[in-house]
Amino acid sequence: MNKLIYILFVLLFQISFGQDAFHNFGNAKIHDNGAIGFHVDVINDGTFDNNEGLAGFYNSDSNLTVSGSNRPIFKDMEIAVVDNLNLDVSVGVTNMIDYIDGLIITPRNDLNVNLDFLNNSIYFGENDNRHTDGYATVTGELDFKFPIGDDYRLRPLSVIPTNFTSERFQSAYFFEDPNSPSTFNESFNTDTFEPELSIISTQEYWDLNGTESTQAQLTWDSQSLIEILAQSLNDLRVVGFSINNQKWEDLGNIATTGNFETGTITSESFIPNEFEIITIGSVLKADGSVTIYDIITPNGDGNNDFLVIGGLEAFPDNELILYNRWGVEVYRKSSYDNSFNGISDGRATINQENILPVGTYYYVLKINGKNNMAGPFYINR
Known part of the structure; x- marks a missing residue:
């Protein structure tokens, strides 16, 4: 200097x-x-x-x-x-x-x-x-x-x-x-x-x-x-x-x-x-032809036990990804078939049975490889 x-x-x-x-x-x-x-x-x-x-x-x-x-x-x-x-x-x-x-x-x-x-x-x-x-x-x-x-x-x-x-x-x-x-x-x-x-x-x-x-x-x-x-x-x-x-x-x-x-x-x-x-x-708006029901109660009573996406059968090239509130992926499935019942597929450490706790989660639905829909849903038991 x-x-x-x-x-x-x-x-x-x-x-x-x-x-x-x-x-x-x-x-x-x-x-x-x-x-x-x-x-x-x-x-x-x-x-x-x-x-x-x-x-x-x-x-x-x-x-x-x-x-x-x-x-x-x-x-x-x-x-x-x-x-x-x-x-x-x-x-x-x-x-x-x-x-x-x-x-x-x-x-x-x-x-x-x-x-x-x-x-x-x-x-x-x-x-x-x-x-x-x-x-x-x-x-x-x-x-x-x-x-x-x-x-x-x-x-x-x-x-x-x-x-x-x-x-x-x-x-x-x-x-x-x-x-x-x-x-x-x-x-x-x-x-x-x-x-x-x-x-x-x-x-x-x-x-x-x-x-x-x-x-x-x-x-x-x-x-x-x-x-x-x-x-x-x-x-x-x-x-x-x-x-x-x-x-x-x-x-x-x-x-x-x-x-x-x-x-x-x-x-x-x-x-x-x-x-x-x-x-x-x-602020998220649904696609119109596809409807996501944003609360599930997987307690085995036959009501709202699964995360249901109505109209998805018209879009077989899809992928559903679920995250917890901290952004950790807890579930992923290609060609989603309305089968998610609140159990992680092992992508997050929850408990020995991988049962997800009550709370708010987030979905990303990809159709034809694009992020077509995203939003929150709630798990209650």
Whole structure:
């Protein structure tokens, strides 16, 4: 690095360079065209928010941590920490972040600690191994794509504000079932939703916070199991768990891109703070010539003991695939003959008899090799 290092220490003897940390007790500043590289932890208990140069975090052997009582704000940042940069206090950036190596990790159980993108700042270099694992915020007047993920999975969310008024939005991505979230004090029942909805994803969700109206663009990949949710991308919806109504509501689909393996979906405008979390769901319509009866009670009484698909005899080239709520395949049969009675064919570990427990499951029906129908059904005993 050919840049000169210019650091103004207003209170020189209140800056401590310990063996394990750079500890700021007073006033510190990186001047214009200056740069400093941190190879140890940073503790900021003073003023370190009027920086004009580059702050780099570098360590090829272990992690680094930024902590302290005050938020440092940098103009430019470089992150090259092989075992990740942990934030115990918020860090702001006003111009640019370069994700070179490792994750920036914020605590998911503390919404007061974020990576803050200020003044329409930007970033580059993000991928599955380089992003923000936890919460980030943006304050600015432009559309913004959050470089967020969960562990080594980049899953961006974009906000497209209705009114460009320098609103602050906050978001994090969770690769987990919303029915059993890890850091929320409540669960978000994916069986409780508006009548026009059919399936809510149990694979993932995002937390998006903000008081102003915005559209949200969500992403998916192969682990999102979109093929379970919909027979067509047009049937997908952004859905949110309403704080007031305590159920999943349809937030719309004004555009989709991609295919079942990877793509994006954009919602209609909504106010994020009216919803606990958001994810991807669907509204599914049957083919018309084929009818699936979506509840079975396999108790041997002769009523609803089998999953019946009416009219399927006209389509002998078919395949039925069944999944549990976690996306695990529990049954598959070509040329389905209405014979499924709630017993797995050994594709999932249930119990010694492979009897599937009571609950919601999902079907994908392929006709002539295409995903013609998909939806939920319920097993009751």
